[in-house]
Amino acid sequence: MPQAALAAPSAGPDLQSLRSQIDRIDAQLLDLMEERLCRAAAIAACKAGEDDSPLPLRPAREQQVIDRLTARARRMPAPAVAAIWRELMGANLQAQQQIHIVVHCPAQPVLVTDLARRHFGGAAPIIAAGTAEDALDGARHRAAIAVIEFSPLSRWWVQLFHDGQLAIFDCLRDRHGRIAALVVGRVAAAGDEAFLVLGDSALRRRIEAGEQLRTLAICGRLRLCVSTGAGARR
Template structure:
């Protein structure tokens, strides 16, 4: 008797159905990317800003999560990759990384967040990464480090905004992603701010949801969360 047995007809039929679905999914993905290119043409090409839209990504994932039985994390992973493809179809957007302590881990986490299609560029200094982001066509990903509180300058830099926080082993904050993005396009549920210690304590006492990420020179880098928006997105 042959060591290889034939698959039951029912299994072959199911596999054929999956192949047909894959063909449809591929066609829809290519159609989505084509529409993204049209979106790029509809935007002002003279604007020197990044085309990332954290608020739009958040809205898409929240809307689809409400319609799906998939775990939200799995759905977010799939759609972030699709949105990353669309972003690169609109305009090349480099992910410029400065991560002297953990370059490989930061690169992997950046690819997971901004898509496998995103070009990754390593630079030797915080200043080089920020300069690329200020030019408008790149996202800077900069490692958080106790020895280099580079984030202190963010409260004086109105040209850049933190758009994401990457987390490393143990779910600890490992890096911030920054881009030249208008406030109206930032995520609604959370933002990142640099506050004086006194202001941080005052706002905490008044009931704001603040989470400190780093402290230096009487300043606090923190996440400010809007609980009402989060609850609305989860509803």
């Protein structure tokens, strides 16, 4: 075939054109995020007076959203999807009600504070607590959530055995999957894990009923356990 008959390659978009497309997409993303913020505020207004929960935090709903979007994603890595939506949901939450994150982490302050920031978003105000009791007191008496560093040797969780207000409703894990901190507040537990403070008799009854329990820490006759699976009981 004569060289002149060859079709000239079509010119692709130039750098400036590609950047303009990204700018347009960024503007659309911001518009959608602000629309989401308005819808979240509308939901909060609809629930006003009907929902007796002291905090508008819904960990189970948040996890459902992240799981659904992670499964939908084709190119975005799962950790990136989770990080983006954690930040977005955190901003939505703080727009509804300012909720402080009271952190007690004497052994690993950088790790635990960073995990709390990632989980609750950059808009959440973080307060350092000198003791675990101070952190729990903040979660008990103000619009706050306690994030307390966890160790199998820790004993602060014993206070929750007779506490009718607070519960461990979530945990923060390090990059190896180990529990670095427990999240405590006046919030319903999330997902397929339930953190329970049990005496010997209650532990025995649950095991006999076939519940899957793993002991995290022991203090006297009390055990801090995690119940796993879709049938996790609170």
